[in-house]
Amino acid sequence: MTENKQLGKQSIKFAHPPFIRGAASVVGIKESQGPYGKYFDEVEQDPMAGGDSWEDAEGKLQERAAELAIKKAECKTEDMRYVVAGDLLGQLMASSFGLMKLERPLFGVYGACSTMGESLAIASMITEGGFANNVLAITSSHFGSAEKQFRFPLGYANQRNKSATWTVTGSGAVVVSAASDIKTESGPGYSIPNKVLEEKNKVHVVGITTGKIVDYGIKDSMNMGACMAPAAADAIVQHFIDFGHNPGQYDKIITGDLGLVGKDILIDIIRAKGYDISENYMDCGIEIYGDEQNVQSGGSGCGCSAVMLTGYILKMLESMEWKRVLFVPTGALLSQVSFNEGNSVPGIAHAVLLERR
Amino acid sequence: MTENKQLGKQSIKFAHPPFIRGAASVVGIKESQGPYGKYFDEVEQDPMAGGDSWEDAEGKLQERAAELAIKKAECKTEDMRYVVAGDLLGQLMASSFGLMKLERPLFGVYGACSTMGESLAIASMITEGGFANNVLAITSSHFGSAEKQFRFPLGYANQRNKSATWTVTGSGAVVVSAASDIKTESGPGYSIPNKVLEEKNKVHVVGITTGKIVDYGIKDSMNMGACMAPAAADAIVQHFIDFGHNPGQYDKIITGDLGLVGKDILIDIIRAKGYDISENYMDCGIEIYGDEQNVQSGGSGCGCSAVMLTGYILKMLESMEWKRVLFVPTGALLSQVSFNEGNSVPGIAHAVLLERR
Numbered sequence: 001m002t003e004n005k006q007l008g009k010q011s012i013k014f015a016h017p018p019f020i021r022g023a024a025s026v027v028g029i030k031e032s033q034g035p036y037g038k039y040f041d042e043v044e045q046d047p048m049a050g051g052d053s054w055e056d057a058e059g060k061l062q063e064r065a066a067e068l069a070i071k072k073a074e075c076k077t078e079d080m081r082y083v084v085a086g087d088l089l090g091q092l093m094a095s096s097f098g099l100m101k102l103e104r105p106l107f108g109v110y111g112a113c114s115t116m117g118e119s120l121a122i123a124s125m126i127t128e129g130g131f132a133n134n135v136l137a138i139t140s141s142h143f144g145s146a147e148k149q150f151r152f153p154l155g156y157a158n159q160r161n162k163s164a165t166w167t168v169t170g171s172g173a174v175v176v177s178a179a180s181d182i183k184t185e186s187g188p189g190y191s192i193p194n195k196v197l198e199e200k201n202k203v204h205v206v207g208i209t210t211g212k213i214v215d216y217g218i219k220d221s222m223n224m225g226a227c228m229a230p231a232a233a234d235a236i237v238q239h240f241i242d243f244g245h246n247p248g249q250y251d252k253i254i255t256g257d258l259g260l261v262g263k264d265i266l267i268d269i270i271r272a273k274g275y276d277i278s279e280n281y282m283d284c285g286i287e288i289y290g291d292e293q294n295v296q297s298g299g300s301g302c303g304c305s306a307v308m309l310t311g312y313i314l315k316m317l318e319s320m321e322w323k324r325v326l327f328v329p330t331g332a333l334l335s336q337v338s339f340n341e342g343n344s345v346p347g348i349a350h351a352v353l354l355e356r357r
Numbered sequence: 358m359t360e361n362k363q364l365g366k367q368s369i370k371f372a373h374p375p376f377i378r379g380a381a382s383v384v385g386i387k388e389s390q391g392p393y394g395k396y397f398d399e400v401e402q403d404p405m406a407g408g409d410s411w412e413d414a415e416g417k418l419q420e421r422a423a424e425l426a427i428k429k430a431e432c433k434t435e436d437m438r439y440v441v442a443g444d445l446l447g448q449l450m451a452s453s454f455g456l457m458k459l460e461r462p463l464f465g466v467y468g469a470c471s472t473m474g475e476s477l478a479i480a481s482m483i484t485e486g487g488f489a490n491n492v493l494a495i496t497s498s499h500f501g502s503a504e505k506q507f508r509f510p511l512g513y514a515n516q517r518n519k520s521a522t523w524t525v526t527g528s529g530a531v532v533v534s535a536a537s538d539i540k541t542e543s544g545p546g547y548s549i550p551n552k553v554l555e556e557k558n559k560v561h562v563v564g565i566t567t568g569k570i571v572d573y574g575i576k577d578s579m580n581m582g583a584c585m586a587p588a589a590a591d592a593i594v595q596h597f598i599d600f601g602h603n604p605g606q607y608d609k610i611i612t613g614d615l616g617l618v619g620k621d622i623l624i625d626i627i628r629a630k631g632y633d634i635s636e637n638y639m640d641c642g643i644e645i646y647g648d649e650q651n652v653q654s655g656g657s658g659c660g661c662s663a664v665m666l667t668g669y670i671l672k673m674l675e676s677m678e679w680k681r682v683l684f685v686p687t688g689a690l691l692s693q694v695s696f697n698e699g700n701s702v703p704g705i706a707h708a709v710l711l712e713r714r
Contacts, residue, residue: 097700
């Protein structure tokens with residue numbers, strides 16, 4: 001019988017929390033011009049990132065974010081025993097072509113824009129379970145490839161309504177590492193000196209609350225905030241219940257890309273369930289662009305929460321500005337086909353509890 | 358420092374192998390008419406499975422396979438702490454809509470037709486790591502939805518070449534459970550009596566070898582066997598090296614859907630690396646349809662290896678006909694877009710070591 005890591009109905013509290021050894025963010029020009037521009041590690045000036053297509057460009061953003069995160073973690077590519085990666089494109093083409101050169105064992109994951117929460121959760125379980133010393137978790141999105149995948153050709157120049165969001169061009173990558181008392185002494189990762197308490201003064205993944213699909217029957221793909229807010233509320237409230245926490249115990253509760261419309265819905269739903277998160281709530285989608293950048297309801301995409309995590313949130317934790325953050329990337333489950341066939345757009349959200357220790 | 362589960366370069370050998378508590382297969386008419394028809398649990402007579410679209414039909418196959426696997430495992434839906442699910446459709450629409458009603462925490466995964474290997478691997482790590490007592494791993498494919506996604510409208514009645522494969526209509530679901538000495542005493546799953554050695558006489562997931570993307574530069578989406586064979590060879594040979602095994606130590610080495618063309622390539626590549634698997638090799642894609650069924654090179658799709666696993670392979674293990682099987686679902690990483698843009702079709706394969714204990 002092992003230590004009980006299972007907490008409440010749908011959470012894990014890690015017995016030996018894995019830590020974030022390194023992280024990197026690569027963004028496009030528009031993101032670099034927003035209020036968080038200075039926090040991102042690299043800015044790609046070419047919308048095509050030197051590639052031949054939007055999909056190719058997105059893959060190149062992943063390739064660079066992966067390389068940079070591994071470098072910042074002071075690791076080699078071979079030290080990554082697994083890569084857990086995803087994007088928004090059909091059949092995960094940005095991840096497949098972007099990460100091929102790493103030549104590492106790969107788990108492809110898809111949770112729409114919640115994918116960074118999913119990849120972090122799986123990477124944390126893999127390391128804490130003793131299956132790897134280091135795992136790379138990475139996601140991306142690209143405005144060009146996402147518009148092509150989900151909406152209209154860019155040349156058509158369609159009008160955007162007020163609840164629409166702007167897909168972030170960017171990729172965020174995180175190296176998740178096992179705590180010293182979990183780490184095994186052989187296999188890839190052995191090249192890293194196994195210092196005692198090497199995880200000191202790092203950001204730790206203390207727990208996760210994995211989301212369920214929540215469908216309120218909303219069918220408007222231009223109002224994804226409304227589609228995702230119920231799922232985010234479900235995961236956040238379940239997290240509070242499972243951990244026995246209240247909102248005041250977090251420096252920030254941060255969703256992925258609910259935008260201005262989704263924000264209000266989220267706060268209302270959670271208030272109806274007896275919790276008030278309005279004081280310490282933040283949404284990556286609302287933050288990433290400035291008011292003058294004409295992005296309607298905010299930013300979105302797998303890359304939105306990924307670059308805000310790796311560019312800004314982790315730095316705020318590392319510098320002790322914040323000590324505990326609930327990071328909740330949010331996803332809208334739709335495809336061109338499901339939308340055209342008149343289906344609703346269900347949501348999903350994966351909460352990750354981050355603490356500076 | 359925990360027990361070292363990491364084996365060689367890219368394998369895991371579980372310290373406390375999880376076991377398969379229950380499994381189910383649901384197939385379409387064509388699959389039921391093939392040589393393995395009698396082994397499948399349920400046959401759906403309606404190509405649309407009572408749904409409104411091919412995607413909807415595929416989701417319904419998943420829904421039924423999930424329900425049946427949970428029932429056969431003598432569990433309730435709430436006992437599944439996680440669902441790890443995927444399919445071939447863009448943005449995993451069959452899984453999202455098919456499994457929504459389960460209302461369980463969901464990890465969406467994508468490894469093309471290798472997805473059953475990926476979902477089994479992640480489900481095994483989750484249970485062996487102590488994060489869940491029971492996890493549902495499930496995948497599906499559907500001839501109608503796959504042709505629509507990747508090829509031509511069915512009404513166009515395009516000709517198929519000799520190396521083409523036929524996407525299997527079906528879904529396979531497996532309940533993976535933690536060994537008694539791993540299982541924790543609280544949380545969902547507690548309702549199951551924690552019998553000592555309840556895993557006796559069951560099929561166990563003893564280890565995994567997670568695949569890397571392998572690209573030989575092949576661009577022919579109608580010859581997916583050739584695209585996937587190098588990746589399958591890579592995973593199988595690495596598995597032999599990591600475990601110190603030779604092919605003779607397996608009753609069967611079973612790939613997902615290489616088909617007749619891919620089979621020859623696989624055996625040749627592996628022979629060139631010093632191993633001969635020709636004596637005990639089997640491919641789900643070659644097996645699932647009869648010669649008279651006019652399917653060219655064989656069956657394919659996430660559902661192909663999933664229904665052969667849950668319908669036939671596990672039964673052969675349970676009945677002690679076989680004692681050790683290397684199950685290696687194989688995936689071709691392409692999308693409509695990547696193909697139309699002239700990209701190659703890289704492959705990936707995930708090996709799962711199954712033993713009757």
